[in-house]
Amino acid sequence: MELIIKPILVLFLIVFVLIIISSCIKIVPQAQAFVIERLGGYQTTWGVGLHFKVPIIDRVAKRVLLKEQVVDFAPQPVITKDNVTMRIDTVVFFQITDPKLYAYGVENPIMAIENLTATTLRNIIGELELDQTLTSREVINTKMRASLDLATDPWGIKVNRVELKNIIPPAAINEAMEKQMKAEREKREAILIAQGEKESAILVAQGKKEAAILDAEAEKQAAILRAEAKKEAMIREAEGEAEAILKVQQANADGIRFLNEAAPNKEVIQIKSLEAFEKAADGKATKIIIPSEIQGLAGMVKSITEVAKEDIK
Secondary structure, three states: OHHHHHHHHHHHHHHHHHHHHHHHEEEEOOOEEEEEEEOOEEEEEEOOEEEEOOOOOEEEEEEEEOOOEEEEOOOEEEEOOOOOEEEEEEEEEEEEOOHHHHHHOOOOHHHHHHHHHHHHHHHHHOOOOHHHHHHOHHHHHHHHHHHHHHHHHHHOEEEEEEEEEEEEOOHHHHHHHHHHHHHHHHHHHHHHHHHHHHHHHHHHHHHHHHHHHHHHHHHHHHHHHHHHHHHHHHHHHHHHHHHHHHHHHHHHHHHHHHHHHHOOOHHHHHHHHHHHHHHHOOOOOOOOOOOHHHHHHHHHHHHHHHHHHHHHO
């Protein structure tokens, strides 16, 4: 019997030792940190990697997530400066920067952040009127982030952003706002219709003006072309008449010359006779008999004869 019990005890002891050793080996995952206590007091903070703790006297007091976290708080009732009660829900983005302060700074960090957020929101909204609250979300977000970040710094928490998720005014205010928005939309619609009609009238007037200008330009060009065509026609007609007159005069002159050559008058005959006498007496002593038809030219012929004789001597 004892031979059977001893191997069982040894096996149990080996298993117990293995369990103790395995419990002493800790692996910290990425983006996490372990807060270690020894005999109830803070010992150290483990980062990412493999770690060994002393059995029994060391323990992991808190596992801290280092990634950025998001907390969506329920709507909080607030009162504006003009005594309008509304509800606002917020979203807080925070990150743990010091695991030790986060573990020992406050009992319930999330609840503390929620209460702090509600208090800060009431203080900020209490200084604003309803219209400012509805239109100043960015200002409210900035103020809340600065206040929360300063207040949570001793807890090892950094507030990165604060966003107003919803602003819920009372039903009466909602109804009034809807009527106001409807009136604004109808006003903008009327303004847009009036502007459209105005622009349409301006475009129509401009179109008529441009059409009238184009018609006047076309009429002007047509009148200029008609005047130039008429001028060109008159010039051609005048040139044709002048050419016709010139040809008629030329024909008359040619006819007179032809008649003169065909039936010479007395003076032409006399001149031609003298030219013939001159050729006959050229270089000779000649006695010239003047016909009775040219007796009036006897003196001229005598002079020509004497000249001929002097040449012979």
